[in-house]
Amino acid sequence: MTELLSDTEVADGLRNLPGWSPANTAVPALTRTLQFDDFKAALNFVNRVGDEAEGLNHHPDIDIRWNKVTLILSTHSAGGLTERDFTLAHRINDLAAER
Numbered sequence: 001m002t003e004l005l006s007d008t009e010v011a012d013g014l015r016n017l018p019g020w021s022p023a024n025t026a027v028p029a030l031t032r033t034l035q036f037d038d039f040k041a042a043l044n045f046v047n048r049v050g051d052e053a054e055g056l057n058h059h060p061d062i063d064i065r066w067n068k069v070t071l072i073l074s075t076h077s078a079g080g081l082t083e084r085d086f087t088l089a090h091r092i093n094d095l096a097a098e099r
Helices: 007-015 039-056 083-098
Strands: 030-035 061-065 068-073
Touching: 030 083, 039 061, 039 068, 039 083, 068 083
Parallel strands: none
Antiparallel strands: 030 068, 061 068
8 A cells, every 4th residue: 555645745745746736625635727728638638647647557536627627636545645646746747838
């Protein structure tokens, strides 16, 4: 099982993760919403995130609303936030920077 991060570790991690914030969820999680020109651009981004998630075997919750994509990251099997969530969040930020 992956080790949960402490509140201090989460706060420290968020300082180095632009655009992400704690999610308002029952289990500790990270969230970020990105806006695109249209639905197709949002969907293309989600597909790229999916490729990264598959490579890490760590999958975000994703909500697409026309040109907005909201991502929520949490390690469900651990019951909160782990390094895996921050690793995927950084990769998502890299993808967002490429657009």
